[in-house]
Amino acid sequence: xxxxxxxxxxxxxxxxxxISVATFLLFFAVPNNPAEVICGNGKSCSQARIQMxxxxxxxxxxxxxxxxxxxxxxxxxxxxxxxxxxxxxAAPCLGYSFRYDDEVTDIIGQALPVTLSIVIGAxxxxxxxGVSIGMISALRRxxxxxxxxxxxxxxxxxxxxxxxxxILLILFVYETxxxxxxxxxxxTENPLAWAGGxxxxxxxxxxxxxxxxxxLSRAQMIETLSEDFVRTxxxxxxxxxxxxxxxxxxxxxxxxxxxxxxDLGAYLGGTVITETVxxxxxxxxxxxxxxxxxxxxxxxxTVLLAALFVVVANLVVDLLYTVIDPRVKLG
Amino acid sequence: xxxxxxxRDLRVRFTTEDGVxxxxxxxxxxxxxxxxxxxxxxxxxxxxxxxxxxxxxHDRRRTNITGQALVGGRDVVALDEEAVRRLRGRDMAMIFQxxxxxxxxxxxxxxxxxxxxxxxxxxxxxxxxxxxxLDMLGRVGIPQPAxxxxxxxxxxxxxxxxxxMIAMALVNDPDLLIADEPTTALDVTVQAQILDxxxxxxxxxxxxIILITHDxxxxxxxxxxxxxxxxxxxxxxGSAARVLREPQHPYTWGLLSSVPTLHGDADADxxxxxxxxxxxxxxxxxxAFHPRCRYQLGPASPCVTTVPELEPTRDGGQRVACHLxxxxxxxxxxxxx
Numbered sequence: 001x002x003x004x005x006x007x008x009x010x011x012x013x014x015x016x017x018x019i020s021v022a023t024f025l026l027f028f029a030v031p032n033n034p035a036e037v038i039c040g041n042g043k044s045c046s047q048a049r050i051q052m053x054x055x056x057x058x059x060x061x062x063x064x065x066x067x068x069x070x071x072x073x074x075x076x077x078x079x080x081x082x083x084x085x086x087x088x089x090a091a092p093c094l095g096y097s098f099r100y101d102d103e104v105t106d107i108i109g110q111a112l113p114v115t116l117s118i119v120i121g122a123x124x125x126x127x128x129x130g131v132s133i134g135m136i137s138a139l140r141r142x143x144x145x146x147x148x149x150x151x152x153x154x155x156x157x158x159x160x161x162x163x164x165x166x167i168l169l170i171l172f173v174y175e176t177x178x179x180x181x182x183x184x185x186x187x188t189e190n191p192l193a194w195a196g197g198x199x200x201x202x203x204x205x206x207x208x209x210x211x212x213x214x215x216l217s218r219a220q221m222i223e224t225l226s227e228d229f230v231r232t233x234x235x236x237x238x239x240x241x242x243x244x245x246x247x248x249x250x251x252x253x254x255x256x257x258x259x260x261x262x263d264l265g266a267y268l269g270g271t272v273i274t275e276t277v278x279x280x281x282x283x284x285x286x287x288x289x290x291x292x293x294x295x296x297x298x299x300x301x302t303v304l305l306a307a308l309f310v311v312v313a314n315l316v317v318d319l320l321y322t323v324i325d326p327r328v329k330l331g
Numbered sequence: 332x333x334x335x336x337x338x339r340d341l342r343v344r345f346t347t348e349d350g351v352x353x354x355x356x357x358x359x360x361x362x363x364x365x366x367x368x369x370x371x372x373x374x375x376x377x378x379x380x381x382x383x384x385x386x387x388x389h390d391r392r393r394t395n396i397t398g399q400a401l402v403g404g405r406d407v408v409a410l411d412e413e414a415v416r417r418l419r420g421r422d423m424a425m426i427f428q429x430x431x432x433x434x435x436x437x438x439x440x441x442x443x444x445x446x447x448x449x450x451x452x453x454x455x456x457x458x459x460x461x462x463x464x465l466d467m468l469g470r471v472g473i474p475q476p477a478x479x480x481x482x483x484x485x486x487x488x489x490x491x492x493x494x495x496m497i498a499m500a501l502v503n504d505p506d507l508l509i510a511d512e513p514t515t516a517l518d519v520t521v522q523a524q525i526l527d528x529x530x531x532x533x534x535x536x537x538x539x540i541i542l543i544t545h546d547x548x549x550x551x552x553x554x555x556x557x558x559x560x561x562x563x564x565x566x567x568x569g570s571a572a573r574v575l576r577e578p579q580h581p582y583t584w585g586l587l588s589s590v591p592t593l594h595g596d597a598d599a600d601x602x603x604x605x606x607x608x609x610x611x612x613x614x615x616x617x618x619a620f621h622p623r624c625r626y627q628l629g630p631a632s633p634c635v636t637t638v639p640e641l642e643p644t645r646d647g648g649q650r651v652a653c654h655l656x657x658x659x660x661x662x663x664x665x666x667x668x
Contacts, residue, residue: 228427228429228433229432229433229434229435231388231427232427232434232435234388234419235386235388235420235424235425236419236420236424236447236450236499237416237417237418237419237420237421237447237450237451238416238420238446238450239416239450247435250435250437251435251436251437324437325436325437326436326437326483326485327436327483327485
């Protein structure tokens with residue numbers, strides 16, 4: 001078990017290394033001179049200013065050296081800039097944003113809680129709502145409820161965030177004032193305002209992506225209900241409710257946990273469209289702006305972070321498997 | 332006193348897209364406590380459907396069941412779902428063909444036995460239930476029950492799993508145990524052990540056993556009575572000694588001659604029954620077995636036109652559903668041998 005985890009962590013580190021190298025190279029494949037980008041409009045920039053910026057952001061070193069410095073920054077911190085005027089950037093240092101001239105870690109530190117809040121709520125909504133619908137559908141197969149649920153989940157699956165999101169915004173915020181306008185308040189400040197401001201993104205994302213969970217859990221549940229051990233549970237005289245939950249659902253939920261874990265990892269990289277629609281300053285919004293602005297340190301950081309989330313989510317899901325299914329042995 | 336289990340004219344039908352499946356079409360038998368009835372037949376003969384009907388395990392919305400299935404005087408067919416549920420596991424229990432798939436893979440063996448006990452003994456504490464589970468594991472011959480109780484089904488061997496399954500079925504001391512092909516998925520050497528175990532436990536618990544199998548060897552080891560089923564109906568019914576030694580139905584002959592014997596001529600050819608089991612949606616007219624029967628009396632005979640009823644033989648030894656005259660069957664039996 002320990003060996004397996006160590007092996008997986010090393011493998012994850014290798015993945016991240018490859019991604020970081022690839023992103024870093026991409027950085028320099030961009031035709032613009034980063035210093036010109038930082039400076040703004042290239043024509044109005046004096047040569048002296050460009051040189052100053054190149055020094056300030058450490059862009060004069062050869063690429064491998066820059067990469068090594070970058071990695072050094074992540075693990076032990078580094079000094080960036082001209083020898084006479086260095087800026088100290090403590091570990092984990094992801095460099096300075098070209099656009100904002102702030103430490104990338106600070107920017108990420110502001111954006112990550114927003115995305116985290118959106119994603120955690122949305123995933124919870126998706127799984128709870130989706131699995132409930134799927135389970136009831138499976139138990140009432142062929143009834144009106146089942147058909148309705150399947151139909152609605154199809155509508156959900158074929159809707160887009162930028163469509164449903166705006167409709168909900170108009171209906172519940174602009175027209176009726178039923179919900180507070182979406183926005184981010186730190187949970188530590190005011191939990192109620194936190195939840196209130198996130199409700200719309202949660203509902204929008206949750207509804208659209210719950211369809212996958214509803215369909216998957218319906219299919220899983222139907223399959224599990226025909227398993228021998230469910231018949232055994234009934235033969236014992238177990239009441240229906242317990243047969244369905246303790247025996248059938250317990251077995252049907254395994255693949256759903258997998259998908260939820262992987263979804264979580266993938267979403268944490270940034271829910272770009274949702275953040276744009278609801279104007280929430282999360283990772284997604286920052287990364288899309290960073291791409292537009294050629295703000296490579298932020299692009300690099302968000303890409304690395306997204307990769308890290310996916311790698312970690314994969315590992316966690318695999319470890320969870322051993323808890324859920326005692327037959328699974330890792331090694 | 333009436334026998335513990337009495338099934339009278341049981342009929343089970345499923346409505347499917349292709350038509351109505353008459354899975355069981357008028358079956359009657361009785362089993363008393365301490366006795367074992369073996370129900371024998373090919374797949375699709377209705378033997379498993381019969382047992383599931385007694386346990387009340389068919390989906391009521393999709394199944395039409397008529398007739399009576401009395402368990403301790405209570406008619407399972409007429410009772411509502413909740414009343415049958417309370418009988419299940421307590422008064423009647425069932426073990427299945429493949430214990431690996433019949434036990435829940437995610438729970439320990441002990442937990443599953445404890446659960447079975449506590450459903451019907453809600454007043455029992457955790458410790459008492461665990462002790463009971465330990466006792467049962469010991470009684471079905473599982474070594475080191477204290478260690479085994481916390482293991483998962485996949486950590487057991489096939490034979491041990493079936494023993495655990497039996498322990499779970501008997502944990503509430505049921506008066507009826509239905510064993511649906513309990514040894515089919517096991518090694519031959521383990522089969523005999525499980526059958527011995529069942530016989531021993533029956534002597535101890537004094538329960539009625541219905542043993543469903545396609546294996547006449549199994550039946551000959553443990554059954555007192557035998558019911559041979561074909562196409563959803565009983566075709567021969569009597570004491571195991573009579574049905575196995577002096578079978579009177581051509582289908583039973585076919586079953587017997589397709590099984591090798593240890594004591595007979597090792598070079599003797601096994602004779603398979605030609606053809607395949609009939610469709611239960613569209614049963615052959617008359618005797619359902621007639622298209623496969625090499626002794627049938629011809630195209631316009633009762634074999635093709637009339638469904639034979641189970642009639643007692645002249646000496647009353649067994650009941651047979653066959654249009655052949657008894658004298659003819661007896662002489663043919665000599666030839667078959």
